[in-house]
Amino acid sequence: MGIVKDILYKVSNKRFLSIFKNQTIFPYYHIVSDNKVAHVDNLYQFKDCKQFSNDINVLTANYKTLDPKDIIENNRLKNNRFLISFDDGLQEIYTIIYPILKENNIKAIFFINPNFVDNNDGLYKHYISLIISHLRNNNFDEKVLQSIGQLFSFTYNTDEEFVKQLINIKFSEREKINNVLELLDINIKEYLKEYKPYITKGQIQEMINDGFYFGGHTMTHPPLNQLSHEDQKNEIVNSINWLKENFNINYSLFAFPFSDKLVSKKLLNELFEYDRNIKLFGNSGLKKDIDNRIIQRFSLENPNKQTERQIVTENLYKFYNNIIGKYNIKRK
């Protein structure tokens, strides 16, 4: 969170939620788990089952559910609704989140990367987290850090600086991660096979049969701004087409990986040409985008923030953005 949001969170109060309830919201998450998850732990913090169930209680107590069908069919969106979504297709969406949603009769959208479905490959950031967990368990052996730093040509003064640099390597350098895995004697194929970090085709089918919705999230989860225009488009369209081909889906839903901030107008227009009913999801918070087929979400993943206050904060931030002229997203 930025400085302004931090201040707004401090002055927020859960009782304010009733003032803002009319605003329909689109919270999103990646994972919910009671356990440590080595391939995620070093990237962001997440909620446990009890905390997530509490979120569901807060949402259902204050909002009505928004059926993804209404978005797909271009129905006028009503006020005071919520729709949650989950990015990256981690196995916990099937083992933990799906049962909780079912129990509460809540529909949701899951945005997945086809390359990782069935656990033959994984997201490079997840591999990096796994590497950091391994380094941490070995007290950040200086010799090992040095060889990794040399491999990526970065310098560091502290372990935490090292971690930050490793997490932020360029997408084009991701092949070198395999060298690091080898160096550390981590058998990634074994890890994928044993822990099955990602959802499988069979699980996706089961969830679709149960009325849940799936959307693309690119094939390999690249930072789009590090790819050529053509590659960006292919990554996006291929992930949506993969779902259509494998699961007889006839709608187009997609969520931008990492951030939608630098997505060009040209790319958006081409996606609207691909399917004029496509719905695109960003993570810029409560903002209005240049087209109502782009839906903006905010994260409720942080376990250290109180849920009602976080929703209030997002609404206060919307008010603030309105005042400083940043409520309407501008795109080049």
Ligand SMILES: [Zn+2]
């Ligand atoms: Zn993602």
